[in-house]
Amino acid sequence: MTTPPLLSMEGIAKSYPGVQALAGVNLELGSGEVLALLGENGAGKSTLMKILGGAVRPDAGRIVIDGVEQSIRSPLDALGAGVAVIHQEFNLVPALGAADNIFLGQEVARGPAGLAWIDRGAQRRRAQALLARLGADFDADAPCRTLSVARQQLVEIAKALAAGARILVMDEPSAALTTPEVAALHDVIRELRREGTGIVYVSHRLEEIAAVCDRVEVLRDGRNVGGASVAAVNRSDLIRMMVGRELVEEFPRRSGTRGDVRLVVEGLTGGTAVRGVSFEARAGEVLALTGLVGSGRTEVLRLLFGADRRDSGTIHLDGRPVDPRSPRAAIAAGIGLLPEDRKLQGLVLGLSVRENFSLPSLARFSRAGVVRRGDEQTACAGAITALRIKTPRQETAVRGLSGGNQQKVVLAKWLERHCEVLLFDEPTRGVDVGAKVEIYQLMNDLAAAGKVVIMVSSDLPEVLGMADRILVMHDGRITGRIDDAATATQESIMELAVT
């Protein structure tokens, strides 16, 4: 008799109003196995993992762990069954230290039952040991809000280990990490695999799959479309399984030539994050701004957009000075920003697709303060088709859209604004391969139309594939300028980024 797999999910179904998110999905995971769960935006990956983690109840199906059927009705049930899910939005209490977060709800206590107090010393030692096992040595007492995203993620993993999880789910863990941080995360995953943990790894970055996963399972429209051993498939096989068609190029070529200098930034300074940044951007090119997280890339965009206070520096667009004191002023001057965090900065989650879409352009859609609903709906329908946004209706609240489709709504709203300068901060974070190509195509079209296109990205293949010129930042300053991106490599960029 063969031993049952560590985890087996059978016939899982879940529907939301207007969408069948999952229609009878099966999933198996062995111990010491890293399974890549792949699929287009809205394929149902997150929903499946939320069901496993007890955050969402399935309409049908069963979950069997070690041959025993489990009834998982809450995150607590899931933890009890040995399942820990690390969602893309972390569940840490910002004001508490790493140790307190790791042992939240299962505090290391001393004293008689009912009167027990937390043994902070022991708790700190154990937390530090767990973090050390993950290769981290930062202070376990530092409040979590002061930790970088990568470290917060390690705290989440340590939390899962402390709870004794044998099945670990990571939903797009690399989306907010830089290349070296992703490599470190993969080391942690390999270590956990050696210890026999079963891991489900959800990601849209296909190069990571070969690096760390053993097997892939692909979903499309809430169904299994196939699985394979990683060794047996190549990149284009994966893409074909996910998208259902061949993708000609991952980074479409741009037509047209570079034009005149349009945007000139000199001595841009704001707080300590950005110190004396100068650069120019031309019509017809895509300018990439890269570097480690915290190097000041995002802050440069925010200063240009008036989202943060600019201490000094000048900005000229087409020879005329612009002074973006607020996002409203920046927008009026023709500048648009796709912020990096769609949920916190990009979208009003409770509002509909249509309402989010038209928010920056309301003035154009209204007369005397009254919104012309018809125009708004027509434009929104056009954007939904053009960007292939997967939503049941325009009136659906964006909260109910999958991560990648939410990102497309943010994109749509800024494209609709017809800006002269478009600042893209991690434009393809969480977007599937097919949609990425569409977004790249849109960026190319904008550049070809003579707009200024500036992109911040941590995804180095994306930077190399899309940019004409690359600026590398470190510690608030530009430390490298690569004027012909074709000559750059991941290594040459990383070298500039860490010095």
Place this chain on the structure above:
Amino acid sequence: MTHDASSMVRTHPAGNFLRGALANLGMTWVLLALCLLFSALTWSEQQPGGAAAARGVADDILAAHATPQRVLVAVRGQPDDVAYADILAEILRERGATVVAVVKGEPKEARAALAAANAAAKPLDVIAGSAASAAWALFTDLPTDFPALGSPSIVQPRPYAWPNFLKLENLLNIANQIAVIAILAVGMTLVIMTGGIDLSVGSMIALASVVTAVLVRDFAGGVEADTLGMLLAGLGGVAVGALAGALSGGVIVGFGIPPFIATLAMMLVAGGGASMLAKGQSVYQVPDSFMWLGRGADLGLPNAVVLVLLLYGVAHFVMTRMTFGRWLLAVGGNREAARLSGVPVAGTLLAAYILSGALAGLGGVVMASQLKSGSPNFGQMYELYVIAAVVVGGTSLAGGEGSMIGTLVGALIIAVIQNGMNLVGIESYTQRVVLGGVILAAVLLDRLRRR
């Protein structure tokens, strides 16, 4: 793909309104259920009055007796009874009966009339009265007392069964009672939708009522005041509310003070200011015509009710169709995302508090008009009822969602509960307990429905 087709469907304004009402169906059902409950509980025997009663009695008389009849009408001196008697007499004459006399007053006047008829020695067929006069002792032994009259039968309007709750005057009563709360709730919905709260609206009623009454007393000629003077005084009350709203809004937006604290302070300032201005007393030196807004009824409906309907119509349009409404929702749903989308966040917040203050001021003017005075004691605890109405109406205290129709339904629910309990005769202390429980239950029900 299906979503393309459905996203092209254009929504009709009326359809939107209906959908808004349906979205609050949960609460609308609660409202209907409450109305049914109180109708059942107040089901009782009604004494008809006026024209309807007169017609009924005339029919009864003419059906029971062969023509021509001789009728004496006898009722008490109350206006209702007098109207009934006059109409009855007219109908009877029209239809060929002889009305011997119409007595409107005391039993002894009726006795005099009977004596006169007795002296004339013409028999009497019918004595028509109201429920009250028909029971007069005088009529119990007619053949002995007035032998010449024969044995007239005594006729009175037939009682019918109908809930006290559903009588027209009670429904208008509810509408009048809720007018002030409903007006304030419009502004409160705006503020709560941004994720804020306005605790100062109750005190603002007091302040605006006092300001208006004092302006009428001191500058518009007191009891001799003319329409223009009163109009300006009322606008003064509204303006004071708007100013106070601008102050709290300015502090909230400019210094990042939590709305709870800023408006709590404003509640104390406005309440104290009202007392200072009125020297702790009611101000009632206003003309009778001052009651036009609160008590008048020019269009068949009370003016205050017309005002409420108008306000909700406008507010619903603003919320669903105007840029400002969209901004409010965006600011309440995600302030940072709204800011980064170019929404004038500070201006939107400020406008919400100014509107809330101005509407609270308007509520104060309406209450002053209803009670024909201004007093620092007006509006106490109103902020709580108003917040309850908004929340019961489905607006989330976290901001970012809500509807004006829902708020109106919420306000009605609270009014119906209060009015119903009054009718059923529940003590006022108990009423508060019940009201609290019902508010909790209503919100709980809403939560369950949204799951």
